[in-house]
Amino acid sequence: MTHTWDPDRYLTYADERGRPFVDLITRIDATEPRTVVDLGCGPGNLTALLAARWPEAAVTGVDSSAEMVAKAQGSAAAATVAFEIGDVREWVPTGSAGGGTVDVLVSNATLQWLPDHLELLPRLVALVRPGGWFAFQVPGNFDEPSHTIRAELAAEPPYAPHVAGAAVPSSHDAATYLRALQDLGCEVDAWETTYLHVLHGADPVFTWVSGTGARPTLQALPDDLRPSFEAEFKRRLREAYPDDGRGAVLPFRRIFVVARVS
Incomplete structure (x- = not known):
């Protein structure tokens, strides 16, 4: 079941999403580095940071979402970054057979959408030049109430039949990624961090998840069921993440991996 992304909704909490x-x-x-690539670049606001850090490098942002790439190409980031549509599972550098031509390969909050991404790591490592870097970050908060x-709600009638095929993100722990990349001959630094995001506004946790993890579920629902699902989802989220007047606190665990390719 396919879904589309809304760059503006995603950017609602751009600062919080950008910190990892x-x-x-x-x-x-x-x-x-001469060649720097951001696989899963989204709206491109973070890819611009790669160009700022390595101004002499050719920086490319790649995303499978036409909506995200269009947003990136229309942003200030396009002055220093080339953006293109591509699938993480198939992308290779332009003019390359795919082997060892990228100096820095980054993937931020993308691999969790690919259920087989652990098996994809050898292909991604192979894109990196020996001595180059492969770094990625994925959420590790899938046991939290926001998910x-x-x-639980999606499994209830009358919603369950409509969302059975909706994409659901998932990831592994840091040690699993560390060992997998060590097996590929990389030097690996892996760690995790839990951020405490203080969110403000009406139903802020719903606003957060509706732009990312919950979006495929929400889009899978028919128009006549979506409002009731959203209303109940918001109610339960308000109970799980109460706002005492100082904002709702959203704990968010992230898994980080930085590998030096041999």
Whole structure:
């Protein structure tokens, strides 16, 4: 079941979503990379940080969403980054057979949408030049109420038949990624961080998840059922993430991996 992304909804909490990207790329010890690629670049606002860090590099942002790429191409980031539509599972650098031509390969909050992404790691590592860097970050909060409430509600009638095929994100723990990349001959630094995002506004946690993890479920629902699903989803989220006047606190665990390719 396919779904589309809304760049503007995704950017509602751009600062909070961007912090893990910054924490990830600060651990990449590349000095003068020539080719830098952001796989799953979204609206491109974070890819621009790669161009700012390595201004002499050719920086490319790749995303499978035409909506996201259009947003990126129309943004200020397009002045320093080339954006293109591509699937993480199939993308290869232009003019390359796909082997070892990228100096820094970054993927931020993307691999969790590919159920087989652990098996995809050898192909991604193979895109990187020996001595180059492969770094990615994925959410690790799928046991939190922001996800479990959606799953529980989606399993109830009358919603269940409509959302059975909707995409659901998932990831592994840091140790699993570390060992998988060590098996590929990489030097690996893997860690996790839990951020405490303080969100403001009406139903802020719903606003957050409706732009990412819950979006495929919401889009899968027919128009006559979506309003009741959203209303109940919001109610349960307000109970799980109460706002005492200082904002709702959303704990968000992230898994980080930075690998040096041999």
